[in-house]
Amino acid sequence: MTAAALARLVDNGLDQDEMDVVDVVRDMLATTGPPHELVARFTAGPSSDRAAHRRLCGDMELLAMGVPEQMGGHGAPLRLSLMVLRELGRSAAGGTFLPVWVAVQALVEAGVSPPEEVLAGDRLLVLADAGVGDVSVVPRPDLGADKVELTGAVRHVVLGAHTDDLVVAVPGPHGVLLALVPAPADRDEQSFTESVDQSRPVHTVDLAGVVATVIADDSEGIASRVRASTHRRYSMALAAEQVGAAEAALQMMVEHAGVRHQFGQPIGSFQAIKHLCADAAVKVEAARSTLLANTDAVEDASVTATMKNVCVEAAVSLTQALVQVLGGTGYTWEHPAHCYLKRALGARFLGGSTRHHRDAIAEALLTRTRSATGALVQDKEFRTW
Amino acid sequence: MSVTTEPSPHAVSTVADGEHFRGEVREFIRRSLPDSWHGVGSLAGPEHREFLAGWRRSLHSNGLLAVTWPVEYGGRGLSVREQVVLAEEFALAGVPVGSENDNAGIQMIGTTLLALGTPEQRAHYLPKILTGEHVWCQGFSEPGAGSDLAGVSTRARLDGAEWVIDGQKTWTSYGHLATHVFVLCRTQPAESRHRGLSLLLVPIDQPGVQVRPMATLTGETEFNDVFFDEARCPADAIVGSDGQGWSAAMLLLGFERGEAAATLPIKFGRDVERLARLVLDRGLDEDSSIRQRLAKAAEGVTQMESMGRQALERWLAGDAIGAESSIHKLFWSEWLQETTALALDVLEEDSLAPTGLALQGMAFPAAEAGTPNSTAAWVDYYLRARAATIYAGSSEIQRTVIGERLLGLPRGPR
Numbered sequence: 001m002t003a004a005a006l007a008r009l010v011d012n013g014l015d016q017d018e019m020d021v022v023d024v025v026r027d028m029l030a031t032t033g034p035p036h037e038l039v040a041r042f043t044a045g046p047s048s049d050r051a052a053h054r055r056l057c058g059d060m061e062l063l064a065m066g067v068p069e070q071m072g073g074h075g076a077p078l079r080l081s082l083m084v085l086r087e088l089g090r091s092a093a094g095g096t097f098l099p100v101w102v103a104v105q106a107l108v109e110a111g112v113s114p115p116e117e118v119l120a121g122d123r124l125l126v127l128a129d130a131g132v133g134d135v136s137v138v139p140r141p142d143l144g145a146d147k148v149e150l151t152g153a154v155r156h157v158v159l160g161a162h163t164d165d166l167v168v169a170v171p172g173p174h175g176v177l178l179a180l181v182p183a184p185a186d187r188d189e190q191s192f193t194e195s196v197d198q199s200r201p202v203h204t205v206d207l208a209g210v211v212a213t214v215i216a217d218d219s220e221g222i223a224s225r226v227r228a229s230t231h232r233r234y235s236m237a238l239a240a241e242q243v244g245a246a247e248a249a250l251q252m253m254v255e256h257a258g259v260r261h262q263f264g265q266p267i268g269s270f271q272a273i274k275h276l277c278a279d280a281a282v283k284v285e286a287a288r289s290t291l292l293a294n295t296d297a298v299e300d301a302s303v304t305a306t307m308k309n310v311c312v313e314a315a316v317s318l319t320q321a322l323v324q325v326l327g328g329t330g331y332t333w334e335h336p337a338h339c340y341l342k343r344a345l346g347a348r349f350l351g352g353s354t355r356h357h358r359d360a361i362a363e364a365l366l367t368r369t370r371s372a373t374g375a376l377v378q379d380k381e382f383r384t385w
Numbered sequence: 386m387s388v389t390t391e392p393s394p395h396a397v398s399t400v401a402d403g404e405h406f407r408g409e410v411r412e413f414i415r416r417s418l419p420d421s422w423h424g425v426g427s428l429a430g431p432e433h434r435e436f437l438a439g440w441r442r443s444l445h446s447n448g449l450l451a452v453t454w455p456v457e458y459g460g461r462g463l464s465v466r467e468q469v470v471l472a473e474e475f476a477l478a479g480v481p482v483g484s485e486n487d488n489a490g491i492q493m494i495g496t497t498l499l500a501l502g503t504p505e506q507r508a509h510y511l512p513k514i515l516t517g518e519h520v521w522c523q524g525f526s527e528p529g530a531g532s533d534l535a536g537v538s539t540r541a542r543l544d545g546a547e548w549v550i551d552g553q554k555t556w557t558s559y560g561h562l563a564t565h566v567f568v569l570c571r572t573q574p575a576e577s578r579h580r581g582l583s584l585l586l587v588p589i590d591q592p593g594v595q596v597r598p599m600a601t602l603t604g605e606t607e608f609n610d611v612f613f614d615e616a617r618c619p620a621d622a623i624v625g626s627d628g629q630g631w632s633a634a635m636l637l638l639g640f641e642r643g644e645a646a647a648t649l650p651i652k653f654g655r656d657v658e659r660l661a662r663l664v665l666d667r668g669l670d671e672d673s674s675i676r677q678r679l680a681k682a683a684e685g686v687t688q689m690e691s692m693g694r695q696a697l698e699r700w701l702a703g704d705a706i707g708a709e710s711s712i713h714k715l716f717w718s719e720w721l722q723e724t725t726a727l728a729l730d731v732l733e734e735d736s737l738a739p740t741g742l743a744l745q746g747m748a749f750p751a752a753e754a755g756t757p758n759s760t761a762a763w764v765d766y767y768l769r770a771r772a773a774t775i776y777a778g779s780s781e782i783q784r785t786v787i788g789e790r791l792l793g794l795p796r797g798p799r
Binding site: 281289303369 | 661665676677680688691692698712716784792795
């Protein structure tokens with residue numbers, strides 16, 4: 001009853017095409033082995049994820065799926081990619097897939113066809129967003145218009161030590177400059193740092209002296225638009241992944257509470273545990289709905305920021321609660337709970353932290369309010385029912 | 386402020402799909418409200434009361450009070466979809482769907498009589514509910530039976546052609562405005578718990594019924610104790626048969642049609658806009674902690690909107706509402722408490738001595754459109770929000786419902 005009821009909620013709102021893709025991903029993930037193998041794979045980091053990444057990209061073409069046809073992909077809607085990311089999140093998989101997916105989106109948004117090898121999973125490409133001031137362009141007129149030399153380093157580049165290529169967003173002559181960069185060869189030694197999320201280690205990538213190929217600059221504001229659009233997609237991708245993670249955490253929590261006995265009864269019969277699970281279910285339903293109801297909102301930065309915050313914070317909260325319900329086991333590597341917790345903690349800071357996004361949401365709301373005069377009653381259009 | 390109360394020459398079609406009906410509702414609103422309309426929350430005192438009375442008469446004469454009821458009883462024979470559309474458009478326009486007692490009268494007992502009542506009962510009671518001749522309130526909770534409703538001890542016995550009722554009901558909302566009360570009571574003393582109960586239809590204006598209003602946290606009258614001392618009602622004033630009161634009561638409580646899923650995000654969204662304005666007025670727009678909390682409140686509205694849209698699509702397609710509504714209730718009631726607490730933190734010590742126009746009308750559970758951005762309104766709202774995690778199933782009951790019915794966790798000691 002439990003499993004069926006939860007499963008019904010999970011698959012609510014998906015159409016047949018979406019279910020078909022979701023089923024394929026689930027089937028593939030079901031063959032990846034028991035929980036302790038998940039722990040082993042997750043904690044071993046990106047090198048242990050390469051085979052799975054090749055299957056997702058090469059065999060299943062899930063990366064190419066969301067790329068427009070004229071760029072060598074299959075032109076599937078963004079929502080379908082998000083449903084794939086959600087399934088990967090449910091299995092704490094896709095450690096490599098999501099960061100590469102984001103970088104591919106940046107290329108697509110810039111109108112650049114992603115390299116075939118990347119779409120096939122044979123080469124890795126990730127996004128390195130320097131923010132403001134950490135990296136700059138060295139004047140080199142001899143390089144011509146489509147090449148620049150860079151100096152400085154980018155911190156916290158996901159898979160920075162493992163990737164083959166980087167899409168960098170750096171301050172350029174007109175604002176933002178987007179460029180494609182081959183990853184420096186000698187970076188492992190100098191940049192390795194331990195990461196909380198072992199499946200998605202972050203590294204400082206030193207770009208001093210690297211010559212990059214310009215994808216877009218800001219002479220017409222294109223690079224800023226591409227960067228903002230990529231970040232909105234990044235938010236949605238993490239939201240989708242973490243909805244899957246939160247759903248998995250709820251499932252594990254409820255299953256354990258139903259079978260683990262103390263004082264002669266299942267611990268889920270005690271209100272303290274039952275109510276903890278109920279609060280978790282509320283967060284999952286809110287996060288899932290926020291994801292599913294807004295998959296078409298990619299142009300609205302406040303909505304995508306909300307999606308990310310709601311879904312990631314739900315996952316952090318759910319995975320913390322999962323550890324609590326599991327008791328001592330939850331605090332060990334005997335159970336995969338910690339993988340989900342670490343993945344959620346990582347997601348909280350990727351693509352802008354919850355605090356950063358909340359500040360942006362507040363700024364947008366306050367700006368709107370400053371310019372609003374008179375009645376605040378909105379004439380909202382509803383078409384759904 | 387006056388309302389156009391004459392019946393519309395273009396009566397709304399009784400066969401309409403949601404969007405066609407929406408256009409007609411909008412036309413009705415446009416015709417009925419002045420251009421300067423800001424919402425019912427902006428009216429106070431006699432002006433407010435006068436507007437509400439006129440508005441309800443207008444809804445009745447235009448056939449918009451109980452649109453899902455059959456035409457023969459004064460309804461329009463429309464679907465739940467149209468009911469939701471109506472509620473949504475009214476929420477957007479800042480007008481109520483009826484009076485304080487219409488939830489008990491139209492939605493609860495009226496709809497229950499449509500399902501379980503005899504033809505005579507329907508013909509007798511239903512039109513009078515819509516004309517306002519009968520004003521209903523609910524007699525379920527008792528001092529000893531709150532969350533545990535099956536523990537009611539009010540009892541009734543047949544005495545010739547009448548039921549004779551003794552006992553006490555409490556938390557009876559707007560009982561002081563009502564002419565009738567539907568009473569869940571024990572008619573079979575040998576039975577226990579949910580067996581042997583009946584649902585009786587009792588007139589209030591009689592020597593055996595005393596209604597005692599009590600002040601709520603905000604000092605207003607909303608709840609009442611209702612005392613029954615050999616109160617009487619006709620033997621046929623029973624919903625369903627003798628002993629079937631529990632299933633009638635559960636049916637009655639289950640007539641949630643999901644409008645709240647559409648209307649609450651609209652109303653709460655307006656609260657966040659008002660709160661943002663308050664933050665600006667107070668010069669706190671650069672305060673990072675206030676900004677974080679304001680954004681979280683806004684995120685809450687998006688979540689409620691999203692949950693509402695997802696759930697309504699399923700419910701209107703015919704899915705049972707079920708335990709998911711407990712998720713919604715838990716979410717919005719806690720959101721409301723958190724958000725009104727934020728408003729008090731924005732006001733700081735000014736919230737100690739509230740000034741200005743307070744919340745007007747029911748504001749149940751959300752403030753009405755047009756509510757002023759006054760200290761009095763926010764303090765009032767904060768105080769009223771304390772009730773949100775208690776009424777209509779306390780948060781503790783909701784969590785148990787979610788745990789057992791939705792997650793399938795085993796039952797435990799209550």
